[in-house]
Amino acid sequence: MAAAWVRLCAIVLIGVSSAGALAKDKTAIVVGGGLAGLTAAYELQSKGWQVTLLEAKAGMGGRSGLATSEWIGNNKTQPVLNQYLEQFKVSTLPAPEFVRTPGYLIDGEYFSAADLATKQPATADALKRYEKTLDDLARSIEDPLNPAANSTLFALDQMNVSTWLDKLQLPATARQLINQQIRTRYDEPSRLSLLYFAQQGRVYRNVSDRDLRAARLPGGSPVLAQAFVKQLKTIKTSSPVTAIVQDKDGVTVKVGAVGYQADYLVMAVPLRALAKIQMTPGLDNQHLAALKGTNYGWRDQLMLKFKNPVWESRARMSGEIFSNTGLGMLWIEPALKGGANVVINLSGDNARLLQAFGDKQMVDQVLIRLHAFYPQARGAFTGYEVRRYSTDAGMGGAYLAFGPGQISKYWRLWERPVQRIAFAGEHTDALYPGTLEGALRSGQRAASQVQDLAAGKSFDPVKSVAATAAAGTAAAVAAKDKGGFFSNLFGGASDKAEKAPAKPEPVKVEEAKQDKPGFFSRLFGGADKPEAKAAPIAKAEAVVPAPAPAAPAPAPAVVAKEEPAKAAPAKAAPAKPAAHKPAAKQAQKPAAKPEPVKKATAKAEPAKKAVVNSQAKAD
Template structure:
């Protein structure tokens, strides 16, 4: 949702890419058979829930989708207001990697006849802003300004991590890795301490981790090993990246429009009861009975849902404790693209300032105006989240002014998405903490009675739209091979 690991790693010349297998079964759209399979209630109309509903419908199931919000898409939200000139920006899930890396997102984009627009990466037109100095976004510039040791030690972090990742053979079962339990207990920041990086290399490493997941003090080493192993298969450092033309929210809208039964919005679930014959899902407007329930929401909102019988102790702890990132997107529209017209730059920025990472949202959009998105996360995201909106805007604009002098005079409007304050998420996306991957991850990979869990937190592509859709396919595939009589 935020900085996206391919973009940052490629900018830092880090060749980490992906494998594409799945956990429970292959894609749900691969081998479907029509029939009267029964009734499934899907809780959550983000990408995971909508894909699960769509694929289950293809299998012949009757599907009811309940959504607490007044809109579709969950953490996929395209912001069109308050921007001028018809421009827009993504407040949540943003980047789609190329088809070799994110094949399922490409499948649905094509299935619903949507277009893709390339993200203007042009690292040669991006900048570092470090220790008060602006320099080109390249290792050469980094070495000439601060010494070759800085980028060498930054690379050493990834080299050491990738060496550990070679020991993970099954990405869907990280708990099966040799010494998994011990590696999972290692706090990532303490492991980084052992590398004794030079100060600036340490800053770059921590800013990457903070922007992509959370502060390293909150992360498990095993979790990062899993993520490194995921992106360690395709050596191409210039994997193309895309957004959906017209806004990423066009995909959830298209999937929802293909459902026989409209999504029920403004319908928060209050209780889920399993019976020998099915499930009874209570919400503020009534009750839905079904054969199975797919729980496709982030975990924090489930803390207020009553489960009967009680969930397993592991699932209860996961709902109560799983770590989520604290990303805040501060999105500013400017009357002109000063970074481009006056300075010949792309707006792409990596900095040691709290804003961390900046990119242009409008690189493929027409208009004289332009939009920059600052991705603020970790401790800095929590600090921003605690501020009033005007203070958030002023704080970020002041830092952007340091990088691009004259920019503040061009600002026309500022908005933000403060994911830690969103009651239906409680954070940005999952970022497994020490001890959590080996304990919680296996519990999501199998049904719990007549409940199935979906969402980015259950898939190897954590934090990506690809992970959400894959998880929806996974639960649909499992149910698709069964009938309501089971």
């Protein structure tokens, strides 16, 4: 009888303990609520993980643009994006034909690609010559995942794109348009590694603009972000992470005085934001250098609102329109309730110079230029919204754009986990950085790495390209190159290929503030345009062409979960450096002694109504 009783107790105990084991989910924290973090959180949760997503801002979605209707690629060009849109039943509309190839605004006149060929053949031919030379360059890269495969290609990383363009000796208008395209898609040509530019050319080689602009996503990428948010159980907004401690048991994440603990972590914030988070143990020197040194493109967006269209209706200016003057890259945005909106993208050094200006001053400068071409602009202007990615501390730039020498040092660095942390974000995707596709892909990769880590897999430390590439500098390779690769690359003249990599000129903000004669004329055209053709009005404050603009609208995609965020199970022990693996070199200042982890407050956040993205009207 007694033996039966003991056996029964044992069975009950075993049952309890195995139920306990079953109930103990694997836990993960995801830092950053952009599309990369949302993807990682969603994928881990789908595999049974208990995930807590921490986002610094009040709203989710990260670097989603101002567009009320984004252009997206088809299945061929953006398969992961299309897979999620389908999965979440987010509907898209086919793109009208006229937006599927880029247009040009030359001194205020709109040209489609076909117009350009007939009306400005010299410019059209020069653009073709540029595209052909770029294609040759891209073709020289066999594997875009290993762009610096040999010393010749490695040498390209030491050069900048501007030097390469100089060699093409393009006519002025063509060069202005090409500069505009490059600074919009990446960054200022003088700040861009030629190898990175070639590698991206290789990735998009034989991909037509038509496939990249195959459909429109009404509401833009915030709609996709909201679709992810709906799936996730635990999201904490307004939770900027300040410190992370890894130890042998897991990770502890600090948001002010509150601590969260989990087994693993996905870090899905841009590099500038990551640099502000205290890591214990500290990152090694290579990672620290990458945090500080990796170039990000600059791109700020302004949406100018008008009572009615002020541009020529014939132009149907939509899609991607590259201007050779002060308007950067622009498109006409389908207006939501009557009126007409134009989104202006200021990029590269034009955007950098304007960091000293307030939003209204920046808008004024653009309006002045628009007004010069479209005289009704001033009277029809009703307000604006501005999104400045470059000066936003949580972003610190528009997207990754490797500068000269940086592929050699940091190639695929963030694709490898560091102990219990996997990294995600557009900047961690080797093929599609700076895109939604890249962000989504990186989230999937990080989620699968966390599962691999949990299964006991270890990842080799990253080897830098510089250490593995065949020894050879630009100078050495170019010197050996007699009528070879460099000669072809530079149209037969390889003489300047051995020049040391040109460093981009630092942008002097003070210069902008002082508004010296000629400053605004250089602005928006950079050195692209002769000063004689400068915009007619030079002083920002003196000319305020429009009625007082409306205050910028709040960020879209504001979403907060209604259910209380569950705190990751709080563990009592203060965090110690990981004992099971050799700690990374303590190059970072060690964190102040971490406070004991408090049980994270499971305070219910007030449910915020998600901003409804009005359906964009088809043009």
